[in-house]
Amino acid sequence: MWATLTVTCLLINALLGQSTPTSFCVSGLCLPMDYNKLEMPPGRNDIKIELTILDVLSVNDKDFSISVYAYLGIRWPEPRLIGKNGQKLSTYSDERLGVPITVDPAFLSSVWVPNIMIVNVKSFKPLSEMKPQQALWAVSESNGQFGFYYVQGCIISFYCPMRFDFFPLDAHICPLQLSTNYNNEHVFFSETILNDASKSRNVVLEYSLQIKKIPDGQRMLATKTLGNYSTTGVEFYLERHKLKYLSIYFLPSGLFVVVSWVSFLIPPDQVAGRMSMLITLFLVLVNIFGNITSTMPNTEGVTAISGWMIVCIFFVFGALCCYAFLLWKMKPTFYLKKHERTPEDIKSKHWQRVKFDDWCFMIFPIVFVLFNIAYWAICLNTPPSEEIAIRQPFKTVLTEA
Known part of the structure; x- marks a missing residue:
């Protein structure tokens, strides 16, 4: 009898659109019972990358690598989130949608997270003191649905295919590119948001440094068998001090x-x-x-x-x-x-x-x-732009998304 009554209540709630059974809730954000963190949200997911570079720690000519101290921010949509009572988050008030909701980073273990890969990475060291320097927010997207914004403090070391034929009058273009294992039919990267605070750096380098966003013509990786993959990131323009x-x-x-x-x-x-x-x-x-x-x-x-x-x-x-x-x-x-x-x-x-x-x-x-x-x-x-084809780790082409 009690089982019949429970099923009846659930059917009534579903028909009235008032609630959906929930399995796990944090900070007023809940996951539905049928949520699977191994499955990505349906459709094409637009991912935004925000890179705040605080300092360039080293440029190593011996092993052709660059190390940067940065905060890496990743923002992706998650339309499957619901409220405590099972209602869609898009039915919340405007104030609720406009204010980011702070969420414990441990919640990431229960949700789908895009697999971000750094091209030519040498090492990735998350910063941690008493706890890892990371934060997670639930933020509203332009379509009224919710998504996540995750920030991680880290030291990124990546390889740069430098050429020293003109040493010490050399200049290099070193791309720090991010991609994913999903092709551009499922995941597409928007233009990187770059916050460059490295001009007030404490480390003395042998190079003058400029950091720019990767041009649009180099933000797509084309493969013959697996399709096209969206990429994003920044480029480090290095020119050695000649004096x-x-x-x-x-x-x-x-x-x-x-x-x-x-x-x-x-x-x-x-x-x-x-x-x-x-x-x-x-x-x-x-x-x-x-x-x-x-x-x-x-x-x-x-x-x-x-x-x-x-x-x-x-x-x-x-x-x-x-x-x-x-x-x-x-x-x-x-x-x-x-x-x-x-x-x-x-x-x-x-x-x-x-x-x-x-x-x-x-x-x-x-x-x-x-x-x-x-x-x-x-x-x-001899400008470094003439050697971009040599320095690029792979050939990229611009493809319509």
Whole structure:
């Protein structure tokens, strides 16, 4: 009899649209009896990502990674939520719909949560002190239904496919992309809400940094067999600070090359002074080159600064070769006895040596200036946008959602 009465009451309530049986309630939000957290809400779910970047902790050139301190916010709809009495939440008052409802984050274990994946992630460390730094709210959507907004404090480390061919004049575009295992027929990401507070950061980096939203043309991942997947996120525009390298490496090495030209003004018979100066400059440049190669990032070929140092070393080596040629030309004169040397021979040999040094003193600076014009024109006028295809972890295409 009691069972019949219970079933009758439930049928009456269902027909009148007054209530639906509930299984679990928190903060006035309830789940229906037939709720299954393994099933996503019907239709296409629009997910919003809000990324608040508080600081960029490190840019590691050795393992090609970036670490950021951020708060990651995820907002998704959940139209299956009901009130305590079983009524739809859309029938609540306007004040109820407009104010976020604070919910204990433990409620997430009972509801469907979108599986958010970070592309090229190295590590994801949730922040926690006495308790994890996380929060959950129930918020109203534009269609009058409710959804969830979850925020998690975290340290995200992700890989960036950097290329150091132009080191230390390099620039990089590093995407931090988020996606999901549902294709865009079921889940679609809206444009990321970016809150960049990293300008007041406490960490000193080797790069100047700009953070921008990923362009629309790169917010869809296309696959041949599984369909298209919506993505979202931000891009880190990194440009290395050049002044330190210009003052420590480029300027001194260039001045050493200029100083080596003074050797063309020293008389060739001053072997000790001219040779010691050139050898000293040569060894100093080799030592600087060794320090650079031991500290610069891994690369597949010659970097910009390596090429610069090699050219500087060859310029000093060229001055050494010119002096060696003069010594070779002077050798027959040295072996002649004093009474065998005629004034005409001495004058002719001396004039040839002076003329050769004068030619070297003109040619070396001209070639070095031409090299500088070509070098800096190539290194400073190569924007990172030309290498986006190399740096992107996968090929993306824009597809109509």
